[in-house]
Amino acid sequence: MHWYPGLAVILLSVLSLAPAIAAEGPATVLITGANRGIGYELARQYAGKGWTVIATARSPRDAADLKKLAAENPKVRIEKLDVTSDRSVKALAARYKGKPIDVLINNAGILGNIDAQKYGGYDFDTFDDIMAVNWKGPMRMVEAFMDNVAASQQKKIMNISSAVGSIEMTFPGQVFYRSSKAALNMAMRTLSKEVKRDPDPARKALIFGLINPGIVDTGFSKKLPIPMITAQESAAKVIVVIESYTPDKSGAFFDYKGTKIPW
Numbered sequence: 308m309h310w311y312p313g314l315a316v317i318l319l320s321v322l323s324l325a326p327a328i329a330a331e332g333p334a335t336v337l338i339t340g341a342n343r344g345i346g347y348e349l350a351r352q353y354a355g356k357g358w359t360v361i362a363t364a365r366s367p368r369d370a371a372d373l374k375k376l377a378a379e380n381p382k383v384r385i386e387k388l389d390v391t392s393d394r395s396v397k398a399l400a401a402r403y404k405g406k407p408i409d410v411l412i413n414n415a416g417i418l419g420n421i422d423a424q425k426y427g428g429y430d431f432d433t434f435d436d437i438m439a440v441n442w443k444g445p446m447r448m449v450e451a452f453m454d455n456v457a458a459s460q461q462k463k464i465m466n467i468s469s470a471v472g473s474i475e476m477t478f479p480g481q482v483f484y485r486s487s488k489a490a491l492n493m494a495m496r497t498l499s500k501e502v503k504r505d506p507d508p509a510r511k512a513l514i515f516g517l518i519n520p521g522i523v524d525t526g527f528s529k530k531l532p533i534p535m536i537t538a539q540e541s542a543a544k545v546i547v548v549i550e551s552y553t554p555d556k557s558g559a560f561f562d563y564k565g566t567k568i569p570w
């Protein structure tokens with residue numbers, strides 16, 4: 308057999324490219340609250356990119372759009388998940404034990420009853436309900452899935468926050484909701500620092516993100532007399548921001564347009 312130096316060059320360049328190709332190839336994303344709104348659009352668009360999508364819903368039986376998406380795309384897996392339930396989160400984590408998840412998106416969130424968070428008439432049970440979904444939910448997901456994310460190539464824990472959680476940009480109203488998002492921001496930023504002390508190098512490399520998706524016409528903020536963007540536009544831009552999260556940006560807070568938001 309003859310050995311051609313040209314062949315060696317080609318082989319070497321292919322081998323040296325291999326890790327880069329693997330890192331950019333389709334990956335796995337887990338999305339909470341993927342049955343409607345921004346979460347559904349994120350699921351649909353990641354599926355369109357060829358990713359494996361673990362699309363979670365509190366009630367998969369009622370998730371008609373998601374079921375249609377999964378029927379058309381075998382890489383979309385619908386899983387039952389209520390982020391307020393320890394048992395539910397642990398059951399899902401047990402099913403995926405040892406499986407790498409490149410991007411975890413903590414999207415599920417509630418605004419809560421606006422009248423129950425009005426100045427002078429606070430209903431504190433409503434505050435607990437909002438915190439259970441918007442703060443405890445993402446924290447519970449991080450505890451349960453951080454090693455799946457750490458075992459992946461991209462290692463990203465991304466959180467759909469809100470600009471109304473910015474203390475610098477505060478205006479009156481929605482005090483429970485905005486407090487829950489400010490608390491989420493603080494928690495994820497703290498985690499971004501805490502993992503740096505973890506002796507496990509894979510956990511140390513986790514990247515935490517906080518993203519404001521814009522004012523999105525999902526029915527979330529009903530009857531707001533302000534211009535809104537569609538869930539399609541929001542999700543497309545949020546995905547670009549997620550892609551832009553590099554280790555040096557871990558713990559930072561960005562707008563869906565990629566602009567940094569003041570704390």
Ligand SMILES: NC(=O)c1ccc[n+]([C@@H]2O[C@H](COP(=O)([O-])OP(=O)(O)OC[C@H]3O[C@@H](n4cnc5c(N)ncnc54)[C@H](OP(=O)(O)O)[C@@H]3O)[C@@H](O)[C@H]2O)c1
Binds near residue numbers: 341470523527
């Ligand atoms: N829309 C906006 O203008 C806007 C602005 C800033 C930030 N955000 C944030 O963006 C995220 C998505 O909002 P969206 O507009 O898409 O809202 P949405 O259309 O109301 O969807 C919310 C999603 O969260 C799920 N969810 C609620 N409680 C849950 C729980 N206990 N466990 C698991 N899932 C739960 C819902 O599931 P069910 O169908 O079962 O209720 C639904 O899938 C939220 O975190 C929100 O705070 C939205």
